[in-house]
Amino acid sequence: MKKLExxxxxxxxxxxxxxxxxQIMAETILIVIISLSSVFMFSVIVEILNEQASFDxxxxxxxxxxxxxxxxxxxxxxxxxxxxxxLTYILVGLLLLLIWLxxxxxxxxxxxxxxxxxxxxxxxx
Amino acid sequence: xxELSDKDIVKKIKKGEINYYSYIVKxxxxxxxxxxxRKLFKKEETDDLVQNVxxxxxxxxxxxxxxKPIKPYLFQIVQNELKMYYRSKKQTIQLNEDxxxxxxxxxxxxxxxxxxxxxxxxxxxxxxxxxxxSYEEIAKLINKPLNTIKSIVRRGRLKLKKIY
Numbered sequence: 001m002k003k004l005e006x007x008x009x010x011x012x013x014x015x016x017x018x019x020x021x022x023q024i025m026a027e028t029i030l031i032v033i034i035s036l037s038s039v040f041m042f043s044v045i046v047e048i049l050n051e052q053a054s055f056d057x058x059x060x061x062x063x064x065x066x067x068x069x070x071x072x073x074x075x076x077x078x079x080x081x082x083x084x085x086x087l088t089y090i091l092v093g094l095l096l097l098l099i100w101l102x103x104x105x106x107x108x109x110x111x112x113x114x115x116x117x118x119x120x121x122x123x124x125x
Numbered sequence: 126x127x128e129l130s131d132k133d134i135v136k137k138i139k140k141g142e143i144n145y146y147s148y149i150v151k152x153x154x155x156x157x158x159x160x161x162x163r164k165l166f167k168k169e170e171t172d173d174l175v176q177n178v179x180x181x182x183x184x185x186x187x188x189x190x191x192x193k194p195i196k197p198y199l200f201q202i203v204q205n206e207l208k209m210y211y212r213s214k215k216q217t218i219q220l221n222e223d224x225x226x227x228x229x230x231x232x233x234x235x236x237x238x239x240x241x242x243x244x245x246x247x248x249x250x251x252x253x254x255x256x257x258x259s260y261e262e263i264a265k266l267i268n269k270p271l272n273t274i275k276s277i278v279r280r281g282r283l284k285l286k287k288i289y
Contacts, residue, residue, distance in 0.1 A: 001154060001155055001158065004154060004172055004175060004176075005150050005151055005154050007176060008150050008180070009146070009147050009150055011176060011180060012143070012146055012150075012179070012180065012183050013143070015180065015183075016143055110140065110141065111140055111141035112141065113141070114140055114142045114143075115143060118141070118142055118143045118144040119143075121144065122144065
């Protein structure tokens with residue numbers, strides 16, 4: 001009976017090791033890909049805004065407080081209008097996805113840590 | 126560790142401490158093994174089924190309500206595994222009549238000499254089984270009800286079992 005118990009436990013660990021490492025790999029790859037895509041998308045948007053000279057709309061920030069208060073809303077709205085919208089939506093989507101993935105990772109952090117400790121103890125001790 | 130209840134163990138496993146699963150395995154293996162053994166008699170198949178039961182339970186642990194007792198749930202899995210086992214066995218018998226007979230009796234009766242011991246109807250049905258026809262097809266071919274075919278096959282088998 002002991003042999004059978006050991007066999008079952010070994011099978012469970014083998015399955016769990018595969019599952020846990022697969023999960024970690026998949027999540028890491030996804031987070032890296034989304035992060036890199038977000039950085040790329042952000043740089044493209046900044047490049048476009050630079051070419052349009054849209055950042056000049058914020059030159060008023062160097063002026064006095066009254067000018068800033070007077071121009072802030074207007075210029076901000078103008079800046080938003082000049083944003084390349086499809087790319088901005090993609091960037092926002094990517095960032096939301098990234099936040100969601102990180103949230104899941106943080107929520108499951110303890111569970112994953114415990115699993116890794118158990119797996120390590122089983123296979124290496 | 127003895128003071129840990131099933132509920133605590135399930136909670137710990139759900140938190141990722143999978144080493145606690147060994148307590149469940151140690152606690153219930155003998156019970157499940159003996160139960161399955163009583164139904165199957167074969168050691169290797171019993172071992173496989175016990176393993177499947179514990180693997181299925183482990184997979185289901187994520188959704189398992191720790192407030193509920195483990196034992197009935199485990200036995201439900203055992204029932205399902207047994208059902209699947211019987212179903213798979215049944216299919217094998219229906220698919221290949223010769224193999225069933227060979228394995229069952231341990232005698233090579235794949236050649237047609239055994240047909241001499243059967244009467245005309247039985248001979249006809251067994252020949253068609255050998256040719257790969259299903260019971261339904263044979264019933265249509267010789268224009269007899271399906272249950273009659275099954276009875277003929279059963280009678281023929283009993284006859285052959287006595288002879289071989």
